[in-house]
Amino acid sequence: MTAAVLRAAGLGKKYGRRWALTDCNLEVPAGHVVGLVGPNGAGKSTLLNLSVGMLTPTAGSVEVLGAPAGKQLAKVGYVAQDTPTYSRLSVAEHLKIGAHLNPGWDHSVAERRIQSIGLDPKQRAGRLSGGQRAQLALTLGLAKRPDLLLLDEPVAALDPLARREFLQDLMEAVAEQELSVVLSSHLVSDVERACDFLIVLVDSRVQVSGEIDTLLATHYRLTGPRKDQKSMPKDQHVIAASHTDVQSTYLIRTEMPILDPAWSVSRLTLEDLVLAYMGRAAQPEQTGRPLLEVQR
Amino acid sequence: MIEFHLDGRSGVSPYQQIVQQVRNALRLGLLREGDQLPTVKDVVASLAINPNTVLKAYRELEHEGLVSARPGRGTFVTKTLTDNSLAAHGPLRQDLRRWIGKARKAGLDDESIEALFMTTFRTAAQEDIA
Secondary structure (H helix, E strand, O other): OOOEEEEEEEEEEEEOOEEEEEEEEEEEEOOOEEEEEOOOOOOHHHHHHHHOOOOOOOEEEEEEOOEEOOOOHHHEEEEOOOOOOOOOOEHHHHHHHHHHHOOOOOHHHHHHHHHHHOOOOOOEHHHOOHHHHHHHHHHHHHHOOOOEEEEOOOOOOOOHHHHHHHHHHHHHHHHHHOOEEEEEEOOHHHHHHHOOEEEEEEOOEEEEEEEHHHHHHHEEEEEEEOOOHHHOOOOOEEEEEEEOOOEEEEEEEOOOOOOOOOOEEEEOOHHHHHHHHHHHHHOHHHOOOOOOEOOO | OOOOOOOOOOOOOHHHHHHHHHHHHHHOOOOOOOOEOOOHHHHHHHHOOOHHHHHHHHHHHHHOOOEEEEOOOEEEEOOOOOOOHHHHHHHHHHHHHHHHHHHHHOOOOHHHHHHHHHHHHHHHHHHHHO
């Protein structure tokens, strides 16, 4: 079945007078590893907390695995920011709690992972390194055998080696268990290899979402003699533009071939693409609507 | 068995890098008919990349008729690429050397030579497609 694992319609959340998430429309198909990227304070955690039902929406709705958020908790794993653990409980006690609270708990998965990471079951969580704590939290999330695993900035606090090990283990689990993952980060480099679906969230709004392959195949940089934006073809959506007195550079999205021979056309890296959408959000006059949704 | 590695700065997408590395291994004779490719699980565990990326690469190789997937067993090489084109490399390289010599004599520096080669290569490739 290819139902959406995450579907948001007009979703919004207000804290006091400030909107942390505004008019969010999303549809994430199953079987993807989704990168939720945006600067700090963009609303990533708010979106994830709404998805697990820890927050209630101010506007709109969010569905997870086909049911309203919070109704399918046995099938959804969530590792909150800073990979929280109980510092005074041992590794083994964490597993015991996990087994007790989760009907679908897979003890063999938990034990195998603890062994392969090299954690001492008697060790208190408070004594673990940041990387080990993240691995323990991931173990709890995976042993639950969820259909969807949500991870909020799981590698932000880790050193490069721990970061790589964490992502390796996560990807191995994705290959083994066939689960969908949503992973938030403020760094594109974290998600570049691991993810195949991207959501860019800036200033409480979704700027772009879609399969990374599709996004990369439909965005181009055009450089050439100066040309006014008004004279661009209708099927070329301008994401960013810059001009000198003789030259114009456009960053565009189009599904059609680029025919104008005056342009020299180049592809974008994922980082270029994300930065362009982030830059676009910074220009106040253009933050009207969600700018683009690419879906299959 | 071969091992994949990824160059993050090459601008070539990870799945294409895997495809290229298998093709290269076939050309160089590192992989022969009947050899097994690393399992998807092994590749993602060592490179920390998305499983779909590896699956996509293997599917493309399968589509090209170079490998075939046996359910539950793995992906195996079905064809080699060490063909007779290897014999043509020598004379072609000589021609290219002569051409580079000419370009130098004409006063082109390394960068200009590379740019000229790449634009000509691209134009020719485009004409072939068209």
